[in-house]
Amino acid sequence: MDEEKRITLRLPADLHERIVERARIDRRSLNSEIVHLLEVAIGPAPQESDSSPA
Numbered sequence: 356m357d358e359e360k361r362i363t364l365r366l367p368a369d370l371h372e373r374i375v376e377r378a379r380i381d382r383r384s385l386n387s388e389i390v391h392l393l394e395v396a397i398g399p400a401p402q403e404s405d406s407s408p409a
Contacts, residue, residue: 364389 378388
C-alpha cells in the first residue's frame with residue numbers, strides 16, 4: 356500500500372469477536388486481518404500498468 360486512508364468502522368460485536376479470533380490464529384493485527392479479508396473478498400488492487408488505457 357503506497358497510500359493509506361484511515362476510516363472509522365462499526366461492526367456488530369459478534370463479528371468483531373470472530374475477526375479478533377481469526378487475527379489471533381493467523382498472528383495478525385486486527386487491522387491486518389481486516390485488510391487481508393477484504394483483499395480475499397474483492398481481490399488485490401490492479402497494477403498501475405493494468406489500469407492504463409489500451
